[in-house]
Amino acid sequence: MLASKSTALLLDRVIDEFSAATQLASVVVDIQGIEVTRHCNFTPFCQLIRSNPEYRSLCQKCDLFGGLEASKFGKPVIYRCHAGLTDFSVPIVVQNQLIGFLLSGQVLSDNDESITFIQDNQTSWHNNKELMAAYRNLPSIPSKQVESAAELLTIISNYYLKTEMEQKQQQEKKLITQAHVNKVPLEGNKEIKKALKYIDKNLNSQITLEEISNYVYLSPYYFSKLFKQEMNVNFITYVNQKKMERAKELLRNPGWSIETISKSLGYTQTSYFCKVFRKEFHITPNHYRDLLQKNTSL
Numbered sequence: 334m335l336a337s338k339s340t341a342l343l344l345d346r347v348i349d350e351f352s353a354a355t356q357l358a359s360v361v362v363d364i365q366g367i368e369v370t371r372h373c374n375f376t377p378f379c380q381l382i383r384s385n386p387e388y389r390s391l392c393q394k395c396d397l398f399g400g401l402e403a404s405k406f407g408k409p410v411i412y413r414c415h416a417g418l419t420d421f422s423v424p425i426v427v428q429n430q431l432i433g434f435l436l437s438g439q440v441l442s443d444n445d446e447s448i449t450f451i452q453d454n455q456t457s458w459h460n461n462k463e464l465m466a467a468y469r470n471l472p473s474i475p476s477k478q479v480e481s482a483a484e485l486l487t488i489i490s491n492y493y494l495k496t497e498m499e500q501k502q503q504q505e506k507k508l509i510t511q512a513h514v515n516k517v518p519l520e521g522n523k524e525i526k527k528a529l530k531y532i533d534k535n536l537n538s539q540i541t542l543e544e545i546s547n548y549v550y551l552s553p554y555y556f557s558k559l560f561k562q563e564m565n566v567n568f569i570t571y572v573n574q575k576k577m578e579r580a581k582e583l584l585r586n587p588g589w590s591i592e593t594i595s596k597s598l599g600y601t602q603t604s605y606f607c608k609v610f611r612k613e614f615h616i617t618p619n620h621y622r623d624l625l626q627k628n629t630s631l
């Protein structure tokens with residue numbers, strides 16, 4: 334749900350306004366701790382430390398653990414990340430389902446020592462002169478201000494975001510139902526038409542659900558459901574069917590080997606290509622080509 338276009342725009346707007354009002358860094362992550370919005374007002378220190386793969390992994394673990402602690406206690410949790418900065422996390426719960434976390438902070442606080450580390454991992458970032466210079470320039474704010482910001486973000490999550498996202502969820506469900514029952518030219522149908530054109534133009538490559546859902550600005554879950562409702566076939570099956578139709582055309586050219594045709598349609602394994610072809614037409618590509626030579630009407 335966090336990956337849908339409308340939800341992403343909503344979350345971006347929320348963290349933009351929150352960061353503008355508080356001057357704090359903020360981001361939204363999913364339940365795996367992976368960022369799903371842009372980094373809003375991130376400090377130079379955090380931008381730099383997250384550019385290192387090792388440290389970035391620890392940052393994401395802190396994001397995840399902080400979020401899980403907040404969801405466990407049902408209230409915002411203020412903690413110190415692996416680098417010693419004060420952060421806080423607020424869970425996003427929609428229709429009693431945890432879907433992600435609002436994170437903010439990236440500051441030094443006047444009671445840092447009383448705030449516990451969210452994880453025990455120790456890193457050697459202190460030996461990096463560039464990181465140390467950025468660390469010395471981190472903003473320092475009173476602990477009361479951190480607590481107030483955490484409470485404000487909780488109100489935003491529990492009331493505004495909860496209401497808005499539940500409405501969007503209902504609208505998506507209604508759209509899927511209407512697309513299936515009424516077959517009217519809804520916005521969702523336009524996205525499917527766009528996806529179909531994309532598939533036709535890219536049959537020579539591997540086409541994934543994530544790739545095409547991003548292309549039409551829908552979440553993979555929503556796009557998959559809408560595609561099945563609209564086309565009466567799931568996404569993977571449809572793509573393979575289109576590729577197999579193209580394969581039949583290519584098999585008319587005796588100069589193209591089965592392996593070449595397989596690769597030209599984005600399949601990395603010829604054996605898998607043959608398996609899909611046989612499943613679709615109940616005949617192997619080689620047998621089909623033999624029949625072509627005997628009957629040009631195929």
